Structure formats: structure tokens, C-alpha cells
Amino acid sequence: xxxxxxxxxxxxxxxxxxxxxxxxxxxxxxxxxxxxxxxxxxxxxxxxxxxxxxxxxxxxxxxxxxxxxxxxxxxxxxxxxxxxxxxxxxxxxxxxxxxxxxxxxxxxxxxxxxxxxxxxxxxxxxxxxxxxxxxxxxxxxxxxxxxxxxxxxxxxxxxxxxxxxxxxxxxxxxxxxxxxxxxxxxxxxxxxxxxxxxxxxxxxxxxxxxxxxxxxxxxxxxxxxxxxxxxxxxxxxxxxxxxxxxxxxxxxxxxxxxxxxxxxxxxxxxxxxxxxxxxxxxxxxxxxxxxxxxxxxxxxxxxxxxxxxxxxxxxxxxxxxxxxxxxxxxxxxxxxxxxxxxxxxxxxxxxxxxxxxxxxxxxxxxxxxxxxxxxxxxxxxxxxxxxxxxxxxxxxxxxxxxxx
Amino acid sequence: xxxxxxxxxxxxxxxxxxxxxxxxxxxxxxxxxxxxxxxxxxxxxxxxxxxxxxxxxxxxxxxxxxxxxxxxxxxxxxxxxxxxxxxxxxxxxxxxxxxxxxxxxxxxxxxxxxxxxxxxxxxxxxxxxxxxxxxxxxxxxxxxxxxxxxxxxxxxxxxxxxxxxxxxxxxxxxxxxxxxxxxxxxxxxxxxxxxxxxxxxxxxxxxxxxxxxxxxxxxxxxxxxxxxxxxxxxxxxxxxxxxxxxxxxxxxxxxxxxxxxxxxxxxxxxxxxxxxxxxxxxxxxxxxxxxxxxxxxxxxxxxxxxxxxxxxxxxxxxxxxxxxxxxxxxxxxxxxxxxxxxxxxxxxxxxxxxxxxxxxxxxxxxxxxxxxxxxxxxxxxxxxxxxxxxxxxxxxxxxxxxxx
Numbered sequence: 001x002x003x004x005x006x007x008x009x010x011x012x013x014x015x016x017x018x019x020x021x022x023x024x025x026x027x028x029x030x031x032x033x034x035x036x037x038x039x040x041x042x043x044x045x046x047x048x049x050x051x052x053x054x055x056x057x058x059x060x061x062x063x064x065x066x067x068x069x070x071x072x073x074x075x076x077x078x079x080x081x082x083x084x085x086x087x088x089x090x091x092x093x094x095x096x097x098x099x100x101x102x103x104x105x106x107x108x109x110x111x112x113x114x115x116x117x118x119x120x121x122x123x124x125x126x127x128x129x130x131x132x133x134x135x136x137x138x139x140x141x142x143x144x145x146x147x148x149x150x151x152x153x154x155x156x157x158x159x160x161x162x163x164x165x166x167x168x169x170x171x172x173x174x175x176x177x178x179x180x181x182x183x184x185x186x187x188x189x190x191x192x193x194x195x196x197x198x199x200x201x202x203x204x205x206x207x208x209x210x211x212x213x214x215x216x217x218x219x220x221x222x223x224x225x226x227x228x229x230x231x232x233x234x235x236x237x238x239x240x241x242x243x244x245x246x247x248x249x250x251x252x253x254x255x256x257x258x259x260x261x262x263x264x265x266x267x268x269x270x271x272x273x274x275x276x277x278x279x280x281x282x283x284x285x286x287x288x289x290x291x292x293x294x295x296x297x298x299x300x301x302x303x304x305x306x307x308x309x310x311x312x313x314x315x316x317x318x319x320x321x322x323x324x325x326x327x328x329x330x331x332x333x334x335x336x337x338x339x340x341x342x343x344x345x346x347x348x349x350x351x352x353x354x355x356x357x358x359x360x361x362x363x364x365x366x367x368x369x370x371x372x373x374x375x376x377x378x379x380x381x382x383x384x385x386x387x388x389x390x391x392x393x394x395x396x397x398x399x400x401x402x403x404x
Numbered sequence: 405x406x407x408x409x410x411x412x413x414x415x416x417x418x419x420x421x422x423x424x425x426x427x428x429x430x431x432x433x434x435x436x437x438x439x440x441x442x443x444x445x446x447x448x449x450x451x452x453x454x455x456x457x458x459x460x461x462x463x464x465x466x467x468x469x470x471x472x473x474x475x476x477x478x479x480x481x482x483x484x485x486x487x488x489x490x491x492x493x494x495x496x497x498x499x500x501x502x503x504x505x506x507x508x509x510x511x512x513x514x515x516x517x518x519x520x521x522x523x524x525x526x527x528x529x530x531x532x533x534x535x536x537x538x539x540x541x542x543x544x545x546x547x548x549x550x551x552x553x554x555x556x557x558x559x560x561x562x563x564x565x566x567x568x569x570x571x572x573x574x575x576x577x578x579x580x581x582x583x584x585x586x587x588x589x590x591x592x593x594x595x596x597x598x599x600x601x602x603x604x605x606x607x608x609x610x611x612x613x614x615x616x617x618x619x620x621x622x623x624x625x626x627x628x629x630x631x632x633x634x635x636x637x638x639x640x641x642x643x644x645x646x647x648x649x650x651x652x653x654x655x656x657x658x659x660x661x662x663x664x665x666x667x668x669x670x671x672x673x674x675x676x677x678x679x680x681x682x683x684x685x686x687x688x689x690x691x692x693x694x695x696x697x698x699x700x701x702x703x704x705x706x707x708x709x710x711x712x713x714x715x716x717x718x719x720x721x722x723x724x725x726x727x728x729x730x731x732x733x734x735x736x737x738x739x740x741x742x743x744x745x746x747x748x749x750x751x752x753x754x755x756x757x758x759x760x761x762x763x764x765x766x767x768x769x770x771x772x773x774x775x776x777x778x779x780x781x782x783x784x785x786x787x788x789x790x791x792x793x794x795x796x797x798x799x800x801x802x803x804x805x806x807x808x
Binding site for chain 2: 018019022023026027029030031032124130131132135136139140141142143144145265268270271276283284285286287288289290291292293294297299300302303304305306307309310311314321323
């Protein structure tokens with residue numbers, strides 16, 4: 001029997017208990033031993049809940065029990081999660097976590113600590129909820145040099161953009177609806193400003209490139225400036241607006257950013273709608289692959305956590321090699337990265353001459369009902385060059401990057 | 405240094421050599437040791453090819469060399485691959501293969517043999533080319549009871565159907581074009597009759613359900629009867645026609661089949677076009693996930709083979725547990741499986757009364773330019789009931805199953 005302690009009995013924590021109960025037989029078979037929840041750490045009590053007998057309020061009760069060999073950390077936030085996880089690993093207990101803040105901030109250190117103890121620090125659920133992406137990056141795509149990871153990594157913003165697209169609504173109205181339905185937090189900043197996606201792409205980039213990508217270094221822009229009018233243009237062009245978290249290797253430079261992008265219907269991420277996540281990966285020999293599924297939610301996330309528990313159980317006293325060194329990967333400033341840009345500008349097409357004088361050839365887009373403005377897409381240029389040139393134009397309403 | 409022997413220097417075999425050369429440094433780092441190709445078995449010689457010095461014509465030269473610890477089998481076909489792989493495993497050498505015929509026919513036996521020798525039999529490349537699907541099923545989706553796997557598993561037929569859809573062409577014309585381009589074999593039977601997809605879904609089903617699914621038991625229908633007219637109806641309904649290989653657990657029954665289906669644009673497989681493959685998996689706690697990518701081709705397939713070589717190198721003398729018992733899984737006859745059906749029928753809608761008398765409520769579909777016929781979609785009924793009822797109708801032109 002393998003005893004586990006769960007830190008946190010919130011949404012994911014109670015999901016982990018539910019998944020273990022629901023699929024007990026097959027999980028035990030795959031783990032090779034019975035998985036038993038011995039403790040659940042929470043500040044609260046849960047009278048009437050079958051878990052109540054296992055509730056403890058002191059982490060040390062769990063950490064000091066030699067019978068506990070795997071800790072599930074599903075509290076979220078950096079502290080006290082970091083302190084608890086570090087103590088558990090130092091104490092020889094493997095850890096499975098869903099905590100993206102913890103992994104983005106301290107992943108390489110905790111992996112190194114687990115390696116030194118010949119145990120495991122696993123975090124499949126920290127990115128993409130139930131979608132297998134961490135383990136495939138670490139143990140399936142090993143023959144490739146990954147040169148791009150681009151993901152729709154935040155379900156809340158994807159739901160908002162999908163609903164704006166399908167119903168022609170404005171951001172604020174859809175956000176309110178999402179909050180009422182529980183798809184968005186009362187304080188939605190982490191989602192709508194892109195901070196959540198930023199931490200997740202930092203984790204994926206660190207794994208893909210093998211060195212620490214600090215999330216603070218990643219240029220991050222949210223979706224709060226996207227309007228119903230922008231989406232009319234997108235539809236006119238047969239494109240969709242998605243919040244993409246992307247990192248790319250171009251020559252010897254590494255770029256990472258989070259921002260809204262226009263993507264065309266030939267891109268596999270185009271049809272990732274609503275609360276779903278999609279993660280597109282390009283390898284130098286593999287070509288394109290994409291992973292798609294529920295990026296959040298109680299049971300999908302718990303499914304990934306429990307899969308990590310099974311893996312930890314199958315690898316007691318044997319470290320699963322993970323390539324994420326603590327050496328910092330220096331990102332190149334995105335001002336040097338190159339792409340096409342979409343610009344909306346007020347006025348009539350008499351402005352086109354001066355636009356072409358600045359940008360060279362552009363594709364013009366007009367939405368029939370919006371006759372006091374128009375849009376255009378530039379050729380591929382650098383962020384710096386775009387910024388410099390667009391600054392010379394008068395009447396710019398909005399700009400959105402284009403993913404080809 | 406880990407020495408490997410490659411059986412077969414065809415498309416995939418030469419791809420394996422190319423991938424190992426291209427990404428040598430990162431592959432060796434991930435494997436933990438240098439991977440060295442010591443032998444390549446082929447009937448032919450390759451004068452001028454750098455591999456020529458390593459070419460041998462006798463399998464026993466490789467198998468008798470104690471320095472070789474991993475065998476790559478990329479010959480295809482059941483024999484002599486089966487004999488060679490079995491001998492290699494008996495001799496304590498791990499095997500990585502891309503051979504779906506071999507895995508579908510002898511997978512459980514070869515896995516058991518590898519387990520008894522504490523080595524590995526790996527076959528990521530046998531399904532979905534470069535898409536990671538075998539390893540995720542085996543080591544990521546371990547917290548779930550998988551109740552459905554539905555895949556577009558054959559790139560050739562998906563290319564043909566995509567081209568028929570985009571260009572309004574007939575099957576025979578597109579097949580000829582695909583043959584000219586090298587996307588389809590001169591003898592296209594294995595692809596267009598669904599036999600290739602059948603072997604692949606047999607492998608995935610055996611892994612998902614943990615018991616041997618014999619491919620001979622799987623009802624298999626190809627795409628040769630799909631016409632340009634059928635595709636006009638599909639477009640009219642906002643659906644696409646795809647060759648789906650599917651297995652489902654419904655209650656205590658397991659169903660598996662390969663056939664063309666109509667799928668709607670809300671389904672993640674709808675936008676898997678051209679030579680790409682997509683594999684949709686539903687788990688009881690995970691919900692929906694999909695894996696997408698290049699399902700064939702020299703380098704993507706070789707990427708998956710080399711990833712297996714890396715995994716074998718990381719697990720020398722340590723078996724990776726794989727749940728695929730030799731106990732046979734009895735499939736339920738598909739006559740009991742239930743779904744909606746689309747039917748095209750000649751004549752006018754005066755026939756509707758008798759159709760409704762037989763099937764109950766149906767949705768009628770008409771394509772404007774085709775006025776001497778119409779189509780309808782039934783409610784959900786069993787295959788047996790559908791067959792019995794549709795047999796009573798006169799003027800049936802074609803029928804296609806509907807995937808909701």
C-alpha cells in the first residue's frame with residue numbers, strides 16, 4: 001500500500017479524492033499497489049464529508065509520518081506551497097502538484113532536489129489541466145529539437161473570446177457572464193491580463209529548451225483591449241482572435257510572449273474554442289503536433305494529478321530524468337521578433353498612400369458596416385520597426401499581431 | 405555508448421539514421437549515453453551511402469553481437485519481422501518498431517517476452533506516425549477509464565477525402581492524383597479499404613482496454629463508395645466525411661469499427677485535414693483530449709522510433725510496465741451498436757411519409773442542384789434495426805453513419 005497526503009481540499013484536492021475513489025481498481029492496477037489517502041491538509045473541517053477523519057491542520061503531521069511516501073500539493077500560490085513541497089522532498093517524499101506558480105518559480109530547484117534524493121517532482125497538471133503535455137515533452141518528443149511551442153493555455157480567456165466571436169458581444173459583458181457562471185474569477189486579472197498563460201508558457205519553454213525561462217522575462221499582454229469590432233474584422237478575414245502564449249527559437253535567439261493574435265483557419269489552434277486548451281508544438285524532424293483538451297476543471301486537472309501519483313508510485317526511489325537546468329535561458333527582446341501586424345485606422349482609404357509609403361505593400365480589409373474606418377495587414381516586419389512606423393500614423397484604433 | 409542495429413534501410417530506416425545524425429547531441433543527452441548505429445540490415449547494398457560500411461545481410465550478425473543492445477525494426481510486414489524481433493528479445497535486446505502489422509498481430513506476446521527478460525518492446529511509431537499516443541495512453545492517461553478512442557488514423561484516405569471535399573472531385577480521380585504524388589500506393593487496398601486503420605485501432609484499443617483486441621474481429625469498411633455527391637450533402641449539413649477508426653465501451657460491451665462517418669464542425673476531428681492524423685480519446689474523468697500531427701512520413705515516423713530508442717536506452721534492464729494482456733477482449737457485434745444514419749434516396753419528398761412510418765422522425769436534407777433525390781438523418785437506432793428498415797426502402801443510393 002502506498003500512502004499519500006493531499007495538501008489542500010479545494011476544487012482540485014476534492015477532485016483528486018473523487019478520481020481515486022471512482023477509478024480505484026484500475027488506478028491501483030496501473031500503480032502496481034493500492035493508493036491510499038492517509039491525510040488531507042486543510043485549514044477547514046469538513047463535518048459529514050467522508051474525508052473528515054483524514055483532515056489534519058498541521059503539515060508536519062503528514063511530513064513526519066514515515067508511512068506517507070507521496071505528497072499531492074494542490075493548494076496553489078507560491079507560499080506556503082513552496083515551503084511544504086521543499087520539506088517533503090528533503091524528507092524523501094515524492095510530490096505531484098498542479099501549482100503553476102510554484103513550478104514556474106521554483107521548478108528547476110525542486111526538480112534538482114528530487115533528483116538528489118532519487119525521488120520525483122511531477123507537475124503534469126500545472127499546464128493544460130488534463131491534457132498530457134509535460135510528460136510527452138519530457139519523454140516522447142526526445143528525438144527532436146523543439147523550435148516552437150504555441151498554446152491556448154487559459155480556458156477563461158478562450159471562453160471569453162469564443163463567446164465574443166459567436167455572439168458579437170463586448171469584452172466587459174462576456175466577462176460578467178463568465179463570472180456569473182463561475183468560469184472567471186471575481187478578480188479576473190490573472191486570466192484576462194495573461195499572467196496565468198505567462199506562467200504556463202514559462203514552464204513549457206523551460207522543458208522544451210532545457211533551461212530556466214523566467215516568467216518575469218516574458219512579454220505579456222492580455223485581452224482587455226479586444227473589442228467586438230476587432231472580431232468583425234477577424235471574421236471578415238476568415239481568422240479568429242486567440243490569446244496565444246508562444247515561445248520560439250529563431251537561429252540562436254529565443255523569443256517568448258503572451259498576446260492576442262489573429263490566426264487563420266488552416267492553423268490547428270484555430271478551432272480550439274470555449275474553455276478548451278490547445279498546445280501546438282513544432283519539432284525539427286517531427287513537424288507539427290497538437291495536444292487538445294480540457295485545460296482546467298476539477299476532474300480533468302485531478303486526472304492529471306492522479307496520473308502523476310501513479311507515475312510516482314511506479315518510480316519509488318527512481319528519479320525520472322527531466323531536462324530543466326537551473327541555468328537561465330536569456331530571452332531575446334521581442335522588439336527583434338518578426339511577424340505581420342493587423343492595424344485598424346479611422347478615416348477613408350485616401351490614407352492608403354501614406355500607409356504604403358511607410359509599410360510597403362499591405363493587404364486592406366474593410367468591414368461593410370464600418371465605413372468610417374478600415375484595416376490593413378503589413379508584410380513581415382520586426383516589432384521595433386512596426387512600433388516606430390505605426391507611431392507615425394494618425395487615427396490608429398487598435399493593432400493585433402498575426403500568427404501565420 | 406549504446407549500439408543499435410536497424411532492420412531495414414527503407415523510408416523509415418533511412419529516416420532513423422537521418423534523425424540520429426541531425427539531432428545527435430540532444431538525443432545523446434536525453435538518452436544519457438551516445439547512441440551509435442553499428443549495423444543496418446538490408447538485402448541491398450548502398451554503395452556511396454555513408455551507411456554502406458554498416459550494411460549486413462544476415463540478421464544473426466546483429467543478433468549475435470553482444471555489443472548491440474537495442475534493435476530497431478522498420479521492415480514492415482509480419483514476417484520475417486516477427487521472427488527477428490522475437491529472437492532479439494529472447495536474446496535480451498530491447499526492440500523499437502514502427503510495424504503496425506507486427507504489433508497488432510503479436511503485440512501482447514512480444515510485450516510479455518520483453519517483460520520476462522526485463523527489457524522493452526516499444527512501438528510508438530506504429531500508430532499515428534510522429535504523434536505521441538502510445539506512451540500517453542500507457543503512462544499519462546492512467547487515472548482514467550478510457551471509454552472511447554476515435555481516430556483519423558490513415559493519412560492517405562484523409563488526403564483523398566479532403567481533396568474530394570475541397571475540389572468536388574470523385575474518389576477515383578483523387579486516388580490517381582494521390583498515387584502520382586506518392587501519397588498513395590500503386591496497390592491502395594490497405595489504405596482505401598480501411599485495413600491499415602483497422603490494425604491501428606486494434607493496437608490502441610488493446611492498450612486502452614488492457615486486453616487483446618484482434619483486428620480480424622473489427623468491422624471494417626473503406627472509402628471507395630464515397631462519392632462527390634455524398635460530399636455535397638455533407639457540406640450542405642456543415643459536416644465532413646472522415647474515415648474514422650473507433651472503439652467504444654458502452655456498459656459492459658466493447659465495440660470497434662472502421663468506416664466513413666459524417667462528423668459535425670464541433671467535433672475536434674472535423675478540422676483534421678489532408679495527410680494529418682488526429683486521435684480523440686475520452687476518459688471518464690478526463691473528458692475529451694485529442695492528439696494531432698503527421699501520421700506518416702519519413703521523418704515524423706523516424707522521430708517516434710528514435711524517441712523509443714531513447715526510452716529504451718533510459719530503461720536498460722528495466723521493463724516499462726505496459727497493460728496489454730494476452731486475454732482476448734470479446735467485441736460485441738456492431739449490429740447492436742447505436743447511432744444516427746444518413747441515407748440518400750432517389751425520388752421526391754412524397755416518399756417521406758413511408759420513411760417516417762419506418763424510422764419515426766427524421767431530418768431531411770436537400771442539395772439545391774440535386775433535385776431527383778434527397779437525404780435524411782435518422783434518430784439514434786441500432787445497426788441491426790437500421791439495416792432491417794433501410795432494406796424496406798426503394799431507391800436507396802448510399803448511407804453513411806453519423807458521429808455525434
